[in-house]
Amino acid sequence: MASLADLFSSGTLSQFLVGLSRTTILFIVSSGLTLILGVLRIPNLAHGSLYMIGAFLAYSVIHFLGDGTAAFWAALVIAPLVVAALGFLLERGFFSYLYEREHLMLLLLTFSFTLIIGDLVKLVWGAEYRSVTVPRVFQGSAEVFGLPLPYYNLFLLLIGPFIAVFLWLVVNKTKMGKIARAAAVDSEMVSAVGINVGWVFAFTFVLGCFLAGLGGALIAPMVNITLGMDHSLIMEAFLIVIMGGLGNIWGALLGSLIFGLTQSLGILVWPQFGIVFPYLAVVAVLVVRPKGLLRSTW
């Protein structure tokens, strides 16, 4: 184990910042998951699969448009939109008929979707891994506190708060957002005053899926895009959502920060068992506050 002095004197701090930029991805994906859990009450395991599709789609769009910076921006728009459209089909085709089922059944249904989507991705993109180069504008590093931080990671660190504000505006300032919040608390009452709750649910589900796709597209230049990338991420996103409070977007932000920080700090302090720390954090939080840190909509 390294001492704290070693950590701050060496370049490992910038490694830490790089690790932290993954927090943004965790937040974007888990905020979508928490929206769906809070409003529709679906524990959607397929959320990770949609994230994986987002990453593979970003790869395809970037390669189709010839690897440039413009191609990257196009991928950031197209991949989430296609994933959102897929989410619309899933919601209208399956979930809209099954809202009354118990959570266990919905969980297993979404698990079967992860099985199906996993194989469909294998069918379309093949089993070997894909990679996307960092777009040209983001190549190179900035100096942060005298430490090198790649521009792309800086971009990710900055985009996180932006998404959080955007979601806050959608949920609190738009009519649709307000209706969705009301439906999360009492969907029967909302439909009794003449609002078509089905479409509110569909909107929320599509927004959540869009976020999953966006997370996938954003992570594409940072990791190898592989089958199975959904499995580790969805579990992390679920733990973040539970830790923050089901259905609470700020909870998702807080949970992502805790998860991302303990992960990147843990790897710095004790490389071999670094991956254990975020799970320890979740257990500690849930033992002290069984319903999560912030108020849940359940």
Place this chain on the structure above:
Amino acid sequence: MKNRHAALFLLLVLLAALPQFLPRFYTYIAAIVLLTGLLATSLNLAIGYGGIYQFHHAVFYGIGAYGTALMLTRGTMPAVFGFLAGPLASAALSLVMGLVCIRLSKLYFGMLQISLGSLVWATVYRWYSFTGGDDGIHGVPLPDAIASPQGSYYFTLAVAALSVFALYRIVRSPFGMTLQGIRDNPVRSEAIGVNVRLHQLAALVVAGFFGGVAGMLFVVVDTSVFPDMMFWTFSLEVLVMCLLGGMYTFFGPFAGAAAIVLLRVFASVYTPYWSLLLGVLLTLVIIFLPDGVAGYLVRRLRGREGVRA
């Protein structure tokens, strides 16, 4: 009732005769079916009879396997202790995890269990010097009597049959009945003086123990262990076995496990897209047969008997 006993006896005789005419590979598969069936049946004690959201049952399977494998490869004690150590370690882990999780209900219970289980998984996955890390442990030495494929099959058959019988007696005992009462109405059970938490905790420990027995049997059959055995996706697969077979029947999960293991073996001969097949099948069952295939059949049969009576 007599008929059912006769059928079970016949099934046991048939299972005992299997290795005499099955080739070596299929004897291995048959043993895997038996131990996976035990795994699903043990999970069903918690989730079907207890109504507890045991989402990460595979952890107990994995710890049972690792406990046994580590005792057999590193320990100096007789092998019997290894066979006991795995399941006992699972029971102990189940008790500890249960004490932490038990005050939460439903989805929260399940998620806390998954995070605790992932903690165990991550530790095993990374502790190269002790557990072999992501490579696992291979070539676990077994006593000569059960080292041959046939020997390990008969050992598995005997232990699995005894374990399933024990689980059956537990479900039918006053304890099992109380557990089902708690599942159906926890508030009323509490009001008539049942210690709800204690009963649920006991069910978790028993389920964990027999999950560990299944893991121990896996070591005997496969002579290896690896961390994927306790990854959360496998836990959900075992849940799927329970669901396909039917959670409110005793033998349903066993049948579901057998169906999935066999389907995987035979489907993967023809197609690499076995998960797609399982996913579609599962989607159809959830939408159209919420009690599972066996549950549906039982309901149909009972319905007819009812009409006759």
